Amino acid sequence: MRRPTADPAEAARTTPCCTKVGLKRGPWTPEEDELLANYIKKEGGGRWRTLPKRAGLLRCGKSCRLRWMNYLRPSVKRGQIAPDEEDLILRLHRLLGNRWSLIAGRIPGRTDNEIKNYWNTHLSKRLVSQGIDPRTHRPLNPNQLPSHLKASSSSSSKVNPGASTATIPNPNVKLAASSSSGQITAAGKENHYQTENQGVLRSNGEDDEDINNCNDDVFSSFLNSLINEDAFASQNPLQQLTNGIAQADALVSITASTFGLAQQDWNFNQNDHERVNGHLN
């Protein structure tokens, strides 16, 4: 990464916007930040490919977008992740897996990159030290599971063997979930930056007519109900585990029906999970 692409063969393999000779790479200078921020304040974001030229920057569009999204946006909150934010990240990750943009969309002022970094450097390691698999949020050693949970783990195998793939087990669902709350639809792009992060568990601010808000509202409110359960936080780890399985079950069922996951796909994933569980046990 971040290596110069002087080699033509290498350059041919990489995306065009990053291979133009003379484009700057690496850390941004305050001057560049100012140029970019001022330009976007005046002209707005979007059209990233041509933005650098218009703004007088020697950067590729991707780099500009990333810098704006992760650092320069006024709504970006800097500083330590608060304990309640941390708790929210943990819960959302258990439900959504590595869907960083989805998670970030529900934590005001935090970016997907920031959450991803925080997860990889702090939370993931902490879970491992507690004997919990950070991918599945289950005990690393299956023997730590009480017998009744071991038995139910196969019957509830529609819950993820790994949250990252099983809570929303199908690419179709990823699409549905993304368009509902994480990714920005074309129609929603215009006001995305102004209105996003207006509240926890609110979608990113698309106009109600912009997207299929039926799905959005259902997904959002359902997720909301899951992660806001006060009872959840006060439960002991075993109860949390049990509850988590039940919740994930419910999430998967609702997600599948609400977001149009084909039944055959769903069955496939169930089988898939059982196969994985079989390997685990």
Added chain:
DNA sequence: AACCCGGACAACCGCAATTAA
């Protein structure tokens, strides 16, 4: 003081999804 090591984070890459022509 110099060096090494590891943690934290910013930035890049490749790919997939979406949009426009």
Added chain:
DNA sequence: TTTAATTGCGGTTGTCCGGGT
């Protein structure tokens, strides 16, 4: 309907910096 361009996402890595030796 097809194709090209653009955008967004997640995984990965380079760089910086502080602490330890």
